[in-house]
Amino acid sequence: MxxxxxxxxxxxxxxxxxxxSAPISESIRQFTEQAALLGYTFRPDQVQAALQEAYRKFAPFPMRSVMEAWVPSEEHRAQIKRGMTYRKNMxxxxxxxxxxxxxxxxxxxxxxxxxxxxxxxxxxxxxxxxxxxxxxxxxxxxxxxxxxxxxxxxxxxxxxxxxxxxxxxxxxxxxxxxxxxxxxxxxxxxxxxxxxxxxxxxxxxxxxxxxxxxxxxxxxxxx
Missing domain, CATH: 3.40.50.1000 (HAD superfamily/HAD-like)
Structure with missing residues (x-):
């Protein structure tokens, strides 16, 4: 330079x-809670580690990448997304x-x-x-x-x-x-x-x- x-x-x-960091942590919490309602059991620390791996692999949209990998059902993913809100105010x-x-x-x-x-x-x-x-x-x-x-x-x-x-x-x-x-x-x-x-x-x-x-x-x- x-x-x-x-x-x-x-x-x-x-x-x-x-x-x-705060709204991302909140999004992870929302994801695990909404997924649990459909029978999926993910811990926040597991989601965080998966997000870091998605970034490492240059995934354009890391959270979307994790959801697609862990929730095979498109219908379930749509339902989970409806229950999530990114808290920009955080x-x-x-x-x-x-x-x-x-x-x-x-x-x-x-x-x-x-x-x-x-x-x-x-x-x-x-x-x-x-x-x-x-x-x-x-x-x-x-x-x-x-x-x-x-x-x-x-x-x-x-x-x-x-x-x-x-x-x-x-x-x-x-x-x-x-x-x-x-x-x-x-x-x-x-x-x-x-x-x-x-x-x-x-x-x-x-x-x-x-x-x-x-x-x-x-x-x-x-x-």
């Missing part, structure tokens, strides 16, 4: 700036996320490229992120999602930025790092959440840097 060329820093949201910004955006925005333009449900701009406002974000591309509003390269190109076009002038920061190798690198962007992998178990690709698709948490990001950009 040539830091001198970088003008824009694009962030993912879930498990990058936003801690999704999401919280990571403690250092706001400070990170504040510090980076003094030297760089900040953007968002994220697979998110409707209402992302309003949530960013609630978190206090909005003053520091110049471009927000969220899948529900954009009508496309990562890892589709067109989604990244949309963000770059809105930023009027060439790929080599941008870096993507995210928690998923498959959704964030590989597509960004294929377009010529730099990429930083943040090993937070269950996607931390994903294998690191070799060669040109490897991340330019790896951080265990977002707390390590400022040192990569700010002297």
């Amino acid at each position: 040539n830091k001198d060329q970088i003008r824009w820093i694009f962030f993912d949201l879930g498990e990058t700036l936003i801690d999704e 999401e919280r910004p990571f403690p250092s996320a706001l400070t990170l955006l504040q510090s980076l925005s003094r030297q760089y333009r900040i953007g968002i490229i994220a697979n998110q449900g409707p209402g992302t701009p309003a949530r960013l406002e609630t978190y206090g992120f909005s003053p520091y974000i110049s471009v927000c591309c969220a899948s529900a509003e954009a009508g496309m999602e990562k890892p589709d390269p067109r989604f990244f190109l949309m963000a770059l076009e809105q930023a009027q930025c060439r790929p080599k002038q941008a870096v993507m920061i995210g928690d998923r190798i498959d959704n964030d790092i590989i597509p960004a690198k294929r377009l010529g962007m730099s990429a930083i992998w943040v090993r937070q959440g269950d996607a931390r178990f994903q294998p690191i690709p070799a060669g040109a698709e490897a991340p330019d840097a790896i951080c265990e948490t977002i707390d390590e990001i400022p040192a990569l950009f700010i002297p």
